[in-house]
Amino acid sequence: MNTIPTSQTVDLATVSLRELNQSLHRLGDRTNLSHWRILNPRGAHALACGLDADVTVEVDGDAGYYCAGMNKRATVIVHGNVGIGVAENMMSGRVYVKGDASQAAGATGQGGLLVVDGNTSGRCGISMKGIDIVVKGSIGPMSAFMAQAGSLVVFGDAGDALGDSIYEARLFVRGTVKSLGADCIEKPMKDQHRAELYAKLKEAGVAGEVDVGEFKRYGSARTLYNFHVDNASAY
Amino acid sequence: MNEHSRPPQTVPRLSATFDPATMAEIRRAAATGIYDIRGGGTKRKLPHFDDLLFLGASISRYPLEGYREKCGTDVVLGTRYAKKPIHLKTPVTIAGMSFGALSAQAKEALGRGASMIGTSTTTGDGGMTPEERGQSKTLVYQYLPSRYGMNPDDLRRADAIEVVVGQGAKPGGGGMLLGQKISPRVAKMRCLPEGIDQRSACRHPDWTGPDDLEIKIEELREITDWEKPIYVKVGASRPYYDTALAVKAGADVVVLDGMQGGTAATQDVFIEHVGIPILAAIRPAVKALQDLGMHRKVQLIVSGGIRSGADMAKALALGADAVAIGTAALIALGDNDPRWEAEYQKLGTTAGAYDDWHEGRDPAGITTQDPDLAKRLDPELAGRRLANYLAVMTLECQTIARAAGKSHVHNLEPEDLVALSIEAAAMAGVPLAGTNWIPGQGSF
Ligand SMILES: Cc1cc2nc3c(=O)[nH]c(=O)nc-3n(C[C@H](O)[C@H](O)[C@H](O)COP(=O)(O)O)c2cc1C
Numbered sequence: 001m002n003t004i005p006t007s008q009t010v011d012l013a014t015v016s017l018r019e020l021n022q023s024l025h026r027l028g029d030r031t032n033l034s035h036w037r038i039l040n041p042r043g044a045h046a047l048a049c050g051l052d053a054d055v056t057v058e059v060d061g062d063a064g065y066y067c068a069g070m071n072k073r074a075t076v077i078v079h080g081n082v083g084i085g086v087a088e089n090m091m092s093g094r095v096y097v098k099g100d101a102s103q104a105a106g107a108t109g110q111g112g113l114l115v116v117d118g119n120t121s122g123r124c125g126i127s128m129k130g131i132d133i134v135v136k137g138s139i140g141p142m143s144a145f146m147a148q149a150g151s152l153v154v155f156g157d158a159g160d161a162l163g164d165s166i167y168e169a170r171l172f173v174r175g176t177v178k179s180l181g182a183d184c185i186e187k188p189m190k191d192q193h194r195a196e197l198y199a200k201l202k203e204a205g206v207a208g209e210v211d212v213g214e215f216k217r218y219g220s221a222r223t224l225y226n227f228h229v230d231n232a233s234a235y
Numbered sequence: 236m237n238e239h240s241r242p243p244q245t246v247p248r249l250s251a252t253f254d255p256a257t258m259a260e261i262r263r264a265a266a267t268g269i270y271d272i273r274g275g276g277t278k279r280k281l282p283h284f285d286d287l288l289f290l291g292a293s294i295s296r297y298p299l300e301g302y303r304e305k306c307g308t309d310v311v312l313g314t315r316y317a318k319k320p321i322h323l324k325t326p327v328t329i330a331g332m333s334f335g336a337l338s339a340q341a342k343e344a345l346g347r348g349a350s351m352i353g354t355s356t357t358t359g360d361g362g363m364t365p366e367e368r369g370q371s372k373t374l375v376y377q378y379l380p381s382r383y384g385m386n387p388d389d390l391r392r393a394d395a396i397e398v399v400v401g402q403g404a405k406p407g408g409g410g411m412l413l414g415q416k417i418s419p420r421v422a423k424m425r426c427l428p429e430g431i432d433q434r435s436a437c438r439h440p441d442w443t444g445p446d447d448l449e450i451k452i453e454e455l456r457e458i459t460d461w462e463k464p465i466y467v468k469v470g471a472s473r474p475y476y477d478t479a480l481a482v483k484a485g486a487d488v489v490v491l492d493g494m495q496g497g498t499a500a501t502q503d504v505f506i507e508h509v510g511i512p513i514l515a516a517i518r519p520a521v522k523a524l525q526d527l528g529m530h531r532k533v534q535l536i537v538s539g540g541i542r543s544g545a546d547m548a549k550a551l552a553l554g555a556d557a558v559a560i561g562t563a564a565l566i567a568l569g570d571n572d573p574r575w576e577a578e579y580q581k582l583g584t585t586a587g588a589y590d591d592w593h594e595g596r597d598p599a600g601i602t603t604q605d606p607d608l609a610k611r612l613d614p615e616l617a618g619r620r621l622a623n624y625l626a627v628m629t630l631e632c633q634t635i636a637r638a639a640g641k642s643h644v645h646n647l648e649p650e651d652l653v654a655l656s657i658e659a660a661a662m663a664g665v666p667l668a669g670t671n672w673i674p675g676q677g678s679f
Contacts, residue, residue, distance in 0.1 A: 017457070018457070018461070021457045021460075022460060025460060045450045045453055045454065046450070046453050046454040046457040046458075049454050049457050049458050050387050050457060050458030050459070052387065064450070065447070065450045065451075065454070066441070066450065066451070066454040069454050069458065070386070070387040070390070070458055072387060084441060084442070084447070084450075085441035085442070088440075088441050089382060089385055089386070089387075091386055091387065103441070104440055104441035107440040107441040108382040108385065108440055108441070110386065110426070123440065123441075126440040126441070127381065127382060127436065127440045129382075129426040130426060145436075145440075146434075146436060148425075148426050148427060149426050165434070167427060167428065167431075168427075168428060225414075225428070225431040225432065226414055226430075226431060226432050227269065227413075227432050
């Protein structure tokens with residue numbers, strides 16, 4: 001009996017990145033190849049970037065810069081660490097990093113969900129525009145800089161200058177925050193916020209792992225929204 | 236005492252250092268506590284293309300017959316890596332100006348005008364609007380630090396991608412769009428609350444330095460399947476190194492914007508005091524391309540105060556492949572037109588000096604998001620005016636090229652030029668007129 005294959009394995013030791021990305025981009029909506037496994041990524045940059053299909057791509061190993069960049073709809077799971085800018089400017093879909101992520105994880109993301117099991121370096125969620133980011137470890141300095149919208153949830157600690165010049169993004173941190181950036185303040189964590197956080201964690205499939213009551217909430221004081229000379233030292 | 240014995244009087248003498256504008260600015264700063272923000276480019280006089288002249292043909296060079304002998308103007312951009320390079324009929328393009336800074340009507344008019352003439356237009360810090368995509372045959376999509384409105388669909392809809400590192404008006408500075416111009420539509424595209432003073436970052440969020448840029452460019456190419464030319468735009472400050480690094484990072488095209496270049500809104504101190512004039516920047520950039528064996532393989536687009544076919548011809552003669560215009564295009568659409576003088580007066584200014592583009596009250600309906608003001612600009616008529624102006628620039632450039640005996644405007648060369656001032660001679664690397672002296676030759 002003939003069965004239509006639904007999964008595909010690509011070994012980057014023998015296939016070029018260009019060919020792989022091209023094949024992933026060509027997947028139409030009616031593709032049967034809904035599951036891809038990538039072997040030997042060996043830190044390749046721009047791996048599985050620009051996807052726009054309801055597929056799952058699993059990467060067995062470490063990826064370089066901009067893995068799953070500008071992702072739409074697809075689920076990308078990296079069984080390893082990732083370099084700078086994982087899921088940068090993601091529009092929708094899901095990206096899971098089982099290891100650690102370097103700087104600028106989820107930068108400028110407009111939608112979708114990024115889950116990092118390990119830690120991220122600095123600038124996590126920089127200029128985020130609607131993406132939800134969950135980091136089970138800790139995040140580095142200058143995270144959520146100019147964060148516009150979306151949420152950043154951190155199970156561990158946050159580095160210096162969290163949420164500097166933040167707009168409307170919502171930040172939840174369970175551990176300590178080394179320092180807050182300009183115009184970022186702690187805000188009361190009320191029932192509605194605990195419910196909101198719980199919903200985000202549930203969406204990320206990690207709801208049972210932490211007690212939402214242990215998180216603190218941070219956001220914009222909105223004092224820098226319109227220039228005022230008396231705030232000049234904050235600029 | 237009679238009249239004749241009165242000692243001679245001193246006349247009131249204004250200071251050259253503390254001139255009226257300087258003093259007014261000190262008083263304004265003292266009263267408000269905030270630096271002056273404005274649109275446009277540098278207002279002070281700088282060494283510029285006016286300081287260069289073409290020699291024209293003579294006994295030793297033949298001119299081409301005007302109108303009869305062909306003088307080509309076409310240019311292909313993105314021949315290095317892109318599968319689909321851009322073909323322009325004339326080497327003058329419309330520079331990136333954001334929707335937000337400009338009304339949707341103005342963006343549409345730019346697209347119409349450029350398309351009629353067979354050249355490209357460029358998005359800006361705020362994303363791509365359907366109006367400009369619809370009306371622009373060839374549209375360059377800017378990739379800016381803010382990433383406002385950035386998305387993979389528009390990236391693929393674009394004909395080329397321009398990674399903006401800097402702008403001539405403010406090399407090293409980010410953008411700003413004041414609350415008055417953050418209309419509901421602009422706010423939505425940028426994912427920001429309405430009415431706030433929006434500051435855009437000056438550094439890209441996910442790359443720093445040339446090695447990262449190389450990887451960023453690779454990502455953009457991968458996302459767009461290596462189809463689109465990728466430009467890198469820099470403000471003129473260290474043109475030799477910036478050009479070399481952009482080439483190393485894999486750019487198809489380098490866009491070099493001199494300090495005269497316009498801006499939608501920047502601190503006056505930035506506009507007037509940071510960066511170098513385009514005249515001083517072209518030769519070092521071309522030298523970098525030549526040193527790398529990449530001149531004409533990686534194309535160079537220059538901008539900053541370009542107003543005419545003469546400026547265009549001079550930029551090409553210095554080694555550029557094309558020029559870009561911002562301010563001049565807005566003037567062609569109707570910016571600062573004396574017909575609105577009464578309204579400029581009400582705003583405390585006069586036609587020709589109006590530069591409060593950031594306030595969004597533009598009587599000409601161009602640098603505004605006010606629906607009533609924006610309606611004043613008819614995109615079809617304004618587009619036609621822009622097309623006429625671009626056609627004139629092209630004809631002027633051809634006129635000069637023919638006079639210099641060139642069958643294509645790209646055949647213009649530094650040897651066709653002389654300078655009127657020592658400064659211009661040194662900056663452009665061409666002899667002072669009437670001499671064979673090129674000051675500073677040999678070490679940029
Ligand atoms: C109203 C206005 C808006 C601009 N917006 C942008 C922008 O969004 N991104 C950018 O790279 N440059 C922007 N610029 C600069 C232009 O792209 C270009 O570099 C400059 O206008 C060229 O100089 P010129 O105005 O003397 O022709 C803007 C310029 C103007 C006048």
